[in-house]
Every structure is written in C-alpha cells, then in structure tokens.
Amino acid sequence: MEPLKIVAALALSLVMAAPPFAAAAAPPAPATPGTVDDVVSTVETSTELAASQSLARRLQRIDGLEGVTVTVRDGVARLEGQVIDVEDRVLAAQIASQQPGVEAVENQVELSTRLSDRFDAAVRQVTGKLVRLLAATPLLAVALAIVGLAWWVGRWLGRRARVNRLGEDNPYLDGLVRRLVQWIVLLIGVLIALDLLGATALVGAVLGSAGVLGLVLGFAFKDIAENYVAGVLLSLRRPFAPGEHLRIEGFEGKVAALTSRATIMVTMEGNHLSLPNALVFKSVVLNFTRNPNRRFDFVIPIDTGESVGDAGELGLARVAAVPGVLADPGPSWQVRGYEGVGIDLQFFGWVDQRSTDLGRARSEAIRQVKSALAEAGIEGPRSVQFVHQLPDTGTAPRVPSSVENDPADCDTSVNRDIDAQLAAEQRALSGDNLI
Known part of the structure; x- marks a missing residue:
C-alpha cells in the first residue's frame, strides 16, 4: 500500500507544479478536493470490484450456486443468497476462499425452504442425468x-x-x-x-x-451358513446315499435327499422328516443299509424246570429254517439270564437286507420257536399254578396245524411300504439333492 501512496503523492505534486502555459492550453478542470488516502481508496475499490465480479462469474457457472451474491471488501468475501443443499453452501465457501485477494470468507448463504425451489432443483438434476445417459x-x-x-x-x-x-x-x-x-x-x-x-x-x-x-x-445368517457348509462337507464325505436306512439322534428313516440346508428323510411310518445339516454332521449316524448283512435277536423265556439245551437246539433249528435267514453267518443262541421264575433264551439270526426284511424275518422266527417249544411240551415260566378240569367232550385237544408251523409259507421279503413315498420325495428334491 505504501508504494501506491508515494505514486499518488508524486502525481499530485506534479499537477500542482505545472507551468502557467499548461493551464492556458486547456480549459481549467473543476477542482476536486481530496487527499492521498482518497486516491488509494479508489484504487482498492476497483480491485475489490474486480475480485467480486470474477468470483461471481465462477459461482454462476456452477449448478445450484446461481442465487449466491458476492461482495468483497477489505479482503473479506461476503456470500449471501439461498441454496438447496448444505453441500452447495460449503462449496461456495471453498470457491470463495480460493479467489486471489480474498483473505477471509463470511458465509451468509441460507438453505432455501421453498418447495418450488427444491422441485426445480430435482427436475434439473434428473434432466441433467438423462442428458448424460443419452450422451453415454x-x-x-x-x-x-x-x-x-x-x-x-x-x-x-x-x-x-x-x-x-x-x-x-x-x-x-x-x-x-x-x-x-x-x-x-x-x-x-x-x-x-x-x-x-x-x-x-x-x-x-x-x-x-x-x-x-x-x-x-x-x-x-450364522445358522444358515453353518447348515450350508455342513451340506457341502456331507456331500464330500458321503456318509450315506439316497434310500439308505439311517438313525440320527434318535430319528430313524430312509434318506430322500441332502439339500443345501437340511437332510430330508422319510420315517418308517411314512412321515416327512427334515434334519438340519449341521445337526447331521455333528451327530452319530447309524447306517443300517451300508452293510447288507444285519442281525436280529429276540428272547424266549422258559420254565426253570425245563431242559435249557433241548429248548435251545429246538429253537435254533426253527430259526435256521426261516426263509431269508443266512447260513453264513448262521443263527445262534445263548442263555441271557436266570431268574427265580424262568430262564431267558436269546436267539440270533442274520439276514441279507437286499432280499429279506429284518422285521418280518424276526417276527417269523419268534413264531416258529414258540411253536417248536409248544410242540415239545416245553413251557414258559409258571409263577402261579392253576388246576382246571376240562369237561370230557370227546374231542381231541387242538394241535397246531402244519400250515401254521410251515416256515415256507411265511413272507420275509423286503418291506416296500414307504418306497412310493420315498421315490416321490426324491423326485420333488431332485433339483436340490447334493448326493
């Protein structure tokens, strides 16, 4: 600022010291009273005006800042007007602070609350995006x-x-x-x-x-992710296959499918059973089908006065005669326990599950052993004895028929009761089956 004052003072002294012929050469100008500070103020005002105009033009070129007015004085830019968004208000202050000659910014810009302004801004924004989209x-x-x-x-x-x-x-x-x-x-x-x-x-x-x-x-989705990962691991390990007979955590049935989240089974009663894969993966799985040979057993009690050896041999012969019971490994028997009122004989037999149903073979074996012991006069435990005199009707006592005791007439074929339901479940889940 000092050089400007010096230049103004020199100019003023030259004017006052001008020769007389200069005044005669031109008509005298009206006297303008003033000092050096007035001249400097005039120079500063023109500089600030130029800064204000330059900053105003920059703001006008930016969408959303058209309503902002600028006044620069003494190095301070005063911003006034209204904008739609807070971001526009901050942007205007940033632009003003970057203007040469501006040392400070006084941001008096307000947010417009008029619905028409906001609607117009939204329309302009959508129109601009559509134009850019068409251009791209x-x-x-x-x-x-x-x-x-x-x-x-x-x-x-x-x-x-x-x-x-x-x-x-x-x-x-x-x-x-x-x-x-x-x-x-x-x-x-x-x-x-x-x-x-x-x-x-x-x-x-x-x-x-x-x-x-x-x-x-x-x-x-921790549980969902856990079941999904368990399903992947089960599909890799393959501990079971569709149609196999399993027992998992006390649940028993045949496998229909392994989906990404659950193992689908059909119980022996024909019910739909869905077990989470995480539960199946962490549980003890008993697979009855993986080994085709499976053993059954049952207990027959006899009276303490009967011959244990005779009863065992008679029962063993009848178990071996049941259709489907394997000769290798063959049937066997043992004394399971002795009580005061009777002796428990336990009989064992093996079947091939691919051709023989375990439950039917066991049922027929029990019937045959009971019949053999009855024919031999071997009785069961007698805790209380009753004497009953039958009237003489002249008819012989009933003897079990040969048809009843003939093991060839029994049915020990594989149980197919739930095969249709199992096939329907497998068809319904064919798209999601992982095995």
Whole structure:
C-alpha cells in the first residue's frame, strides 16, 4: 500500500507544479478536493470490484450456486443468497476462499425452504442425468454387450468344468463348480463394463464394502451358513446315499435327499422328516443299509424246570429254517439270564437286507420257536399254578396245524411300504439333492 501512496503523492505534486502555459492550453478542470488516502481508496475499490465480479462469474457457472451474491471488501468475501443443499453452501465457501485477494470468507448463504425451489432443483438434476445417459448411450450399449458376453462365456465354461474328471463323481460339486465359474466370469465382465463407463469409484466402493457386507451377513445368517457348509462337507464325505436306512439322534428313516440346508428323510411310518445339516454332521449316524448283512435277536423265556439245551437246539433249528435267514453267518443262541421264575433264551439270526426284511424275518422266527417249544411240551415260566378240569367232550385237544408251523409259507421279503413315498420325495428334491 505504501508504494501506491508515494505514486499518488508524486502525481499530485506534479499537477500542482505545472507551468502557467499548461493551464492556458486547456480549459481549467473543476477542482476536486481530496487527499492521498482518497486516491488509494479508489484504487482498492476497483480491485475489490474486480475480485467480486470474477468470483461471481465462477459461482454462476456452477449448478445450484446461481442465487449466491458476492461482495468483497477489505479482503473479506461476503456470500449471501439461498441454496438447496448444505453441500452447495460449503462449496461456495471453498470457491470463495480460493479467489486471489480474498483473505477471509463470511458465509451468509441460507438453505432455501421453498418447495418450488427444491422441485426445480430435482427436475434439473434428473434432466441433467438423462442428458448424460443419452450422451453415454453408445458406451452403455457396449457395456451391456460385454456383460452379456461374459454371461454366455461363463455358462459355456461352466458346462465344461467337471470335478469327476479329477476323481470321484460328485453331482453337487459339479454344480457348485459350474456356478462358481459362471459367477467369476460374469463378475469380470461387470467390472470391465463399469470401468468402461468410468464408474471406477463405484467398483472400488463395491469391492471395499464386500468384506464388511460378508461379515454382517455371516453374523446375521450364522445358522444358515453353518447348515450350508455342513451340506457341502456331507456331500464330500458321503456318509450315506439316497434310500439308505439311517438313525440320527434318535430319528430313524430312509434318506430322500441332502439339500443345501437340511437332510430330508422319510420315517418308517411314512412321515416327512427334515434334519438340519449341521445337526447331521455333528451327530452319530447309524447306517443300517451300508452293510447288507444285519442281525436280529429276540428272547424266549422258559420254565426253570425245563431242559435249557433241548429248548435251545429246538429253537435254533426253527430259526435256521426261516426263509431269508443266512447260513453264513448262521443263527445262534445263548442263555441271557436266570431268574427265580424262568430262564431267558436269546436267539440270533442274520439276514441279507437286499432280499429279506429284518422285521418280518424276526417276527417269523419268534413264531416258529414258540411253536417248536409248544410242540415239545416245553413251557414258559409258571409263577402261579392253576388246576382246571376240562369237561370230557370227546374231542381231541387242538394241535397246531402244519400250515401254521410251515416256515415256507411265511413272507420275509423286503418291506416296500414307504418306497412310493420315498421315490416321490426324491423326485420333488431332485433339483436340490447334493448326493
């Protein structure tokens, strides 16, 4: 500021010291009273006016800041007017602070509460986006073509990605690998399309939030994720196959399907049973079908006065004669226990579950042993004895018929009662079955 004052003082002294002929050469100008400070103030005012006009033009070129007015005085820019968003108010202050000659900003801009202003701003924003979208239509078409091509290439590669080429055939893993390949190729295509459209910031935001989103979903869907992982592990280990007879945590039935979340079974009563995969994976699974040979047993009590050896041999012969009972390993018997009123004889027999039903064979074996002991006069335990005189009717006592005691007439075939329901469940879950 001092150089300006010096220049103004020199100019004023030169004017006052001008020769007389200069005044005669031109008509005298009206006298303007003033000092050096007045001249400097005039120079400062013109500089501030130029700064105000420059800053106003910058604000006018920005959408949303058209209603902001600027006044620059003594190095302080005073902003007034109304805007729609808080971001516009902050942006106006930032632009003013970057203007040369502005040392401080007094932001008096207010937020407009008029509905018409907000509606006009929304219309302008939507119109601007539509215009930009129309201008980017060729790039958008190319981006969509890239995504479509990635989807087709992913399906093509997925159909040719098979795990069973490396070893064991696993339909679920084949499907999982196919879907994984499809999604990876499609994701690559989407990332290329977004980069082509200039949406790299969106790509970074999506990739950055994927980890956080994964953690949130992991906690929110812990049980679902646990069952899904257990289903994958069960499909890899394959502890059972469709149609096999299992007992899991006290639940018994035949396997219909293994889905991503549950193991579906049909109980022996024909009921639909769904067990969570996590429960199945952590439980003790008893598979009755994996080994085709299965043993049955039953207990027959006899009186303490009867011959244990004779009763055992008679019963053993009848068990061996039951259709479906295997000769290797053959049937056997043992004394299970002795009580004051009787002796318990336990008989064992083996059947091939592929051709013989265990329950039917056991039932027929019990009937045959009981009949053999009755024919031999071997009685059961007698805790209390009754004497009953039958009237003489002239008829012989009833003797069990040969048909009743003939084991060839019994049915020990495999039980097919729930096969139809089991097949229906397997058909219904064929798309989700992992085994």
